[in-house]
Each structure stands twice: as C-alpha cells, then as structure tokens.
Amino acid sequence: MADVVLDRESFKALSSETRVAILKKLMERRMTASELAKDLKITAQAASEHLRKMEKAGMVFPAKRSKWVYFELSEKGRAVLEPGTTKLFVLLAISLVAVGWSAMRLFAQKAVSPENVPAPIISGAEEAGRALTATAGEKAADYAMTQPPAAGFEAFVLVLGAIGVGFALSSLMRGKL
Incomplete structure (x- = not known):
C-alpha cells in the first residue's frame, strides 16, 4: 500500500465520529447500510448519507450482491485505518x-x-x-x-x-x- 493522500473530501469524510465508526465496522466485514444503522443505532437514511460521503471520498465502495448492496472498504479506506x-x-x-x-x-x-x-x-x-x-x-x-x-x-x-x-x-x- 502506498502512502495515503488525503484530500478535502477525505477530511470531510473523516470529520464525523459516526463515519469513522462506520469505517471501523467495515474493517471487520462488508455490511449493508441497514446493518450499519442497526449496529451504530442510527437511522438507515443517516447511514446511507454517511456512506455516500465516504464513497465520494473514495474510502468505501458499493458491491451489489443479488438484491442487497454491501459496502466495503477501498484500499484508501483500509490504509487510513491500518497505515503500517x-x-x-x-x-x-x-x-x-x-x-x-x-x-x-x-x-x-x-x-x-x-x-x-x-x-x-x-x-x-x-x-x-x-x-x-x-x-x-x-x-x-x-x-x-x-x-x-x-x-x-x-x-x-x-x-x-x-x-x-x-x-x-x-x-x-x-x-x-
């Protein structure tokens, strides 16, 4: 993994404790927005909004599996959580x-x-x-x-x-x- 370059969108994505908690949850395994909402005790809409912002920053990406949309960490998101x-x-x-x-x-x-x-x-x-x-x-x-x-x-x-x-x-x- 190369060094992570954090741009404005990345800083926006990391500025919320909820988004950092989502990244940590996605480190464990891929999850849907509703699974994340249930684990973090937030609404599904709020989880979707957080995921959209992190996707825009390049930290997560959606992976459609049949009728479910799972979110996974990108290389950039993984590098932010475990840099060394x-x-x-x-x-x-x-x-x-x-x-x-x-x-x-x-x-x-x-x-x-x-x-x-x-x-x-x-x-x-x-x-x-x-x-x-x-x-x-x-x-x-x-x-x-x-x-x-x-x-x-x-x-x-x-x-x-x-x-x-x-x-x-x-x-x-x-x-x-």
Missing part, C-alpha cells in the same frame, strides 16, 4: 529470511563423511581405523583452512534479523497496525 500493516509484514518477512539464512550459514557444517575418504588397505583393523581417522581429520582441517571466516557477518545478520522479528511481532501483537 504492509510495512510490518515486509519487515517480518525480510527479518525471517535474514534469521534463516544466517542461522543456516552459522550452524550448518559441511561434514566429512567416511564415504568421501578412501579407506587404506591394511591388514590390521586397528591400523585401518587410525589411518581413516587421520585422513578424515586432515580433510576436515584442509576444509576449515580453505573456508573464509564467516561468523562475524552472519552473527550480525542473525542479531539484526532477530531484532526485526521481535519488533514486528510485538507491534502486531500490541495492535499497532
């Missing part, structure tokens, strides 16, 4: 990707498996085990020496991602949408 929701979900998604990537880079180790190490042909089982261990150890040491130290950047991304996840989730749970 999209930003929070983007922050949450990026943070989760950062946490997953950095955790994978930090904690996943490439194991040297016995299949990769050729077993020497030795008659004694004990010496074969020692030779296999020495070869596997040499390969692991060689691998460790050829890899760049990566813990610093990945740890930074992990911490930053965890902070982002915590902030987004706490904002969503507190209702700061």
Whole structure:
C-alpha cells in the first residue's frame, strides 16, 4: 500500500465520529447500510448519507450482491485505518529470511563423511581405523583452512534479523497496525 493522500473530501469524510465508526465496522466485514444503522443505532437514511460521503471520498465502495448492496472498504479506506500493516509484514518477512539464512550459514557444517575418504588397505583393523581417522581429520582441517571466516557477518545478520522479528511481532501483537 502506498502512502495515503488525503484530500478535502477525505477530511470531510473523516470529520464525523459516526463515519469513522462506520469505517471501523467495515474493517471487520462488508455490511449493508441497514446493518450499519442497526449496529451504530442510527437511522438507515443517516447511514446511507454517511456512506455516500465516504464513497465520494473514495474510502468505501458499493458491491451489489443479488438484491442487497454491501459496502466495503477501498484500499484508501483500509490504509487510513491500518497505515503500517504492509510495512510490518515486509519487515517480518525480510527479518525471517535474514534469521534463516544466517542461522543456516552459522550452524550448518559441511561434514566429512567416511564415504568421501578412501579407506587404506591394511591388514590390521586397528591400523585401518587410525589411518581413516587421520585422513578424515586432515580433510576436515584442509576444509576449515580453505573456508573464509564467516561468523562475524552472519552473527550480525542473525542479531539484526532477530531484532526485526521481535519488533514486528510485538507491534502486531500490541495492535499497532
């Protein structure tokens, strides 16, 4: 959702507490003018007049379903009520990707498996085990020496991602949408 531009009609539509209450009701679900009137304890004519003004401002739109006319929030109306929701979900998604990537880079180790190490042909089982261990150890040491130290950047991304996840989730749970 882009930034909401409020024009004169939008300010007129938001100047009434009843119209703001109607917007909040429409946030829950689409409703007819008579349903809104009943919920807000106003006349159906008053509800229709409020809806007409909000439709003119581009905050709601009518959706005809068989013989009923339901009113729904437009993108502009939804953006007025929850301006930061999209930003929070983007922050949450990026943070989760950062946490997953950095955790994978930090904690996943490439194991040297016995299949990769050729077993020497030795008659004694004990010496074969020692030779296999020495070869596997040499390969692991060689691998460790050829890899760049990566813990610093990945740890930074992990911490930053965890902070982002915590902030987004706490904002969503507190209702700061």
